[in-house]
Amino acid sequence: MFKNKKKWTVLSSLLVIVALLAACGGGGGGAGNSNANGNNGGSSNPSPNASKEIKLAYVAWDSEIASTNVVREVLEQKLGYKVTMLQVDAGPMWAGISDGSADAMVAAWLPTTHEEYVKMNEGKFEDLGENMSGTKLGFVVPSYMDINSIEDLTDEIGSSLNYTITGIEPGAGIMGTAEKVFEEYGLKDKWTLLESSSAAMTKELERAYAAEEPIVVTGWTPHWKFAKMDLKYLEDPKAVFGQDEKIHTIVRTGLKEDAxxxxxxxxxxxxxxxxxxxxxxxxxEGVSPEEAAKTWVDANSDKVDSWLAE
Structure with missing residues (x-):
């Protein structure tokens, strides 16, 4: 009798240990488990689950880096998804959503900037509508320059700029539109649209601004450069850049059923x-995109909760 009781006690103890180990190992590793970008999720938030994965495509514009990281933060820390960030040019971004190799983007500038990509991928994606309105793009100059319109890009101004307008990535929609501006305003024979990147463009703008030198760049709103520097858009009388843009959220077909x-x-x-x-x-100012997004999400819980409300 005593012997059987002893065996039962040992067996019960083993079962308790197994249960405790299972509890500690559950939930994807608990609070110490890192997310896809190296941040540690708090114990009050769901841990990223391998069965809940989302691929977000985005272009390396400062605006889209900000928005995509905010979306990533909410998906991971509030909904428990494991998020993969895919930084690509505009064309591959649209192609990725359309062929299903990416799940979503919040970086579609419509109706003008990404118009050609919409036409190329018509019927292969789902447009969830705008996530921001009142955006704008065009040629931007420091306010100290005595120039107000694209039509003011004369030889006198051109010679001071080496007939160069500083652009960004060659695949960006604004670059294609800028080429059309060159044609419509008769600039293509003398002027050059310099291909670079969003970061390189803003760095060159900051350098010229600090020295009060003339410069023309491709620009868009919202962008932090307007808060840091006194800038203005050149008027576009022929409206080649279009009217105010809206940023849309685009997802792959089938995402509603899958996630x-x-x-x-x-x-x-x-x-x-x-x-x-x-x-x-x-x-x-040097904060990582992940930390900047987390700070904003934590400080705007009411707005974030409205996105998650059933």
Missing amino acids: PEAYAFLDKFNWEAADMEKVMIDIA
Whole structure:
């Protein structure tokens, strides 16, 4: 009798140990488990789950780095998804959503900037509508320059700029539109649209601004450079750059069925230019995109909760 009781006690103890080990190992590793970008999730938030994965495509514009990292933060820390960030040019971004190799983007500038990509991929994606309105793009100069319109890009101004306008990545929609501007305003025979990157463009703008030198760049709003420097858009009388743009959320077909929680959040994601600028300014001042996004999400719980409400 005593012997059987002893065996039962040992067996019970083993079962308790196994249960404790299972509890400690559950939930994807608990609070110490790192997310896809190296941040540690708090114990009050769901841990990223390998079965809940989302691939976000984005272009390396300061605005889209800010918005995509905010979306990543919400998906991972509030909904428990494991997020993969895919930084690509505009063409591959649209192609990735359309062929299903990426799940979503919050970086579609419409109706003008990404118009050609919409036409190329018509019927292969789902447009969830705008996530920000009142955006703008065009040629931008420091306010100290005595020039107000694209039509003012005369030989006198051109010679001081070596007939060069500083652009960004060659695949960006604004670069294609800028080429059309060159044609419409008769600039293509003398002027050069310099291909670079968003970061290189802003660095060159900051250098010229500090020295009060003339410079013309491709620019868009929202962008932190307008908060840091006194800048202005050149008027576009022929409206080649189009009217004010809107940024849309685009997802692959089938995402609603495959990831309903993520789809519902992305469908509700909408914020203001001032919100985005706060994230962009933090990043421009040296804060990592992940930390800047986390700071904004933590400080704007009411807005974030409205995106997640059923």
